Structure formats: structure tokens, C-alpha cells
Amino acid sequence: MTTTTDTPAAANVVRTSLGIAGVLALIVGVLILLWPAKTAIGVTALIAIYAIAAGLVYAGIGIFVRGRGGWSRAGHIVLGIVFVLAGVIAFMNLAQTKAWLAVFLGIVVGIMWIVEGIVALSSLRDSASKGWSVFFAIVSIAAGIMLLFSPMWGAAVLWWLLGISLVVLGIINIVRAFSFGKQRA
Structure with missing residues (x-):
């Protein structure tokens, strides 16, 4: 029985995919580590672009798609307007939006870690x-509380860890990518 990676063409596709994904992860990781604030602003801009594009799609669904009820159409239009406004407001001050997103992320992750620790208990x-479960719960709850009291610091540490992880x-x-598909001797 042969698998799809037994052919040279399939192995090349997998090798190329691994290589491209690796290079992109390495580049983004290095950008995060060398220019964390500028990279965060870039990510914030991408989120704002997404919000505007999604808003236009939602509004378009509400306006142009027939066969939906009035509330569904109105809801899509309102949702589209909210998304577009959020994207435009984000673009008006990317640095402030970046800071708000960092605090929001820190709070959300803090809450998740606290809940995760409680669930472990x-x-x-x-x-x-049981010993490892209690240890995990204590660390998780303590880390979550730290993030709640200092969400910006926590988001910065998480951002730094993301950069390191992406580089690795x-x-x-x-x-x-270089070693995929090579025959073992």
C-alpha cells in the first residue's frame, strides 16, 4: 500500500509547505522579538482590515441576499455597520487600539487560566x-490572578513567548522541510 507522500511530487508539495510555513513563522517570530510594538500595531491593523471586510460582507448579506426575514436582514446590516465602525475606529488610533487589545487579551487569558485551575481542582x-493536578491548578490560578491585576504586562509576556515559539x-x-521524504539508510 502506498501513501500520497510516497510519490516524489507529493513529497515535494509537503516539503514546500513545511518550508513556507517555517519561513513565515520564523519571520513573524523575529519581527515580534525585534519590534514587538510595531508588530503588534501591524497585527492590530490586520484585525481592523478584517473587521471592515467582514462588516462589508455582513452588510452586503443584509442588503442583497433575498429570501431572509426582515429581522435577519436588519441584523446583518447592523452587524456590518458595527464591524465597519470598529475597524475605522481602530485605524483612527492603532497604538491605542493595540493597547486596548493587549489589556483585553490579558484579562481574557487570566480568566481562562483561573477557570482552568478551578476545573482541575x-x-x-x-x-x-493528584499532586500534579493540584500543582497545575495552583500555578494556573496564580498566573490568572497575576494577569487580571496586570493585564498589559501579561499580554507583553505572552507576546514575547509567542515570538520565541514562532522562531523555534x-x-x-x-x-x-529539508529532511522530509529522504530515505533512511
């Missing part, structure tokens, strides 16, 4: 390793 009875994963994927 609540499932302690079913855990095979990018290098790994590039190495995988």
Missing part, C-alpha cells in the same frame, strides 16, 4: 496524579 477525584517552530519546520 474540581476534577481532582478522577485524576490519576519556524526553525523546526524548515529543518523538517
Whole structure:
């Protein structure tokens, strides 16, 4: 039985995909590590562009798609307007929007970590390793509380860790691209 990667063409597609993904991850990771604020503003701009594009799509659905009820059409139009306004407001001051998104992200991740720690404690009875589960829960809850009290600092640390992760994963994927499909001796 042969798999799709047994052919040279398929191996080249996989190798190329791994290489492109690795190079992109490496570039974004390096940008985050070298210019964290500028890269965050770039990401904020991409989110704003997405909001405007999505808003236009939602408004278009509300205006042009027939066969929907009046409330559905009105809802799509209102949602489209909200998305476009959010995108335009974000573009009016990208630095302030970046800071708001960082605080929002820090708060959301903090809440998720606290909930994750509580869930770990609540499932302690079913855990095979109670000690590790309690340790995980304590670290998760403590980290979540730290993020809630300092969401901007937490978002900066998470951004830095994302940059490091992307560099490492990018290098790994590039190495995988060069070694994929080689026959073992």
C-alpha cells in the first residue's frame, strides 16, 4: 500500500509547505522579538482590515441576499455597520487600539487560566496524579490572578513567548522541510 507522500511530487508539495510555513513563522517570530510594538500595531491593523471586510460582507448579506426575514436582514446590516465602525475606529488610533487589545487579551487569558485551575481542582477525584493536578491548578490560578491585576504586562509576556515559539517552530519546520521524504539508510 502506498501513501500520497510516497510519490516524489507529493513529497515535494509537503516539503514546500513545511518550508513556507517555517519561513513565515520564523519571520513573524523575529519581527515580534525585534519590534514587538510595531508588530503588534501591524497585527492590530490586520484585525481592523478584517473587521471592515467582514462588516462589508455582513452588510452586503443584509442588503442583497433575498429570501431572509426582515429581522435577519436588519441584523446583518447592523452587524456590518458595527464591524465597519470598529475597524475605522481602530485605524483612527492603532497604538491605542493595540493597547486596548493587549489589556483585553490579558484579562481574557487570566480568566481562562483561573477557570482552568478551578476545573482541575474540581476534577481532582478522577485524576490519576493528584499532586500534579493540584500543582497545575495552583500555578494556573496564580498566573490568572497575576494577569487580571496586570493585564498589559501579561499580554507583553505572552507576546514575547509567542515570538520565541514562532522562531523555534519556524526553525523546526524548515529543518523538517529539508529532511522530509529522504530515505533512511
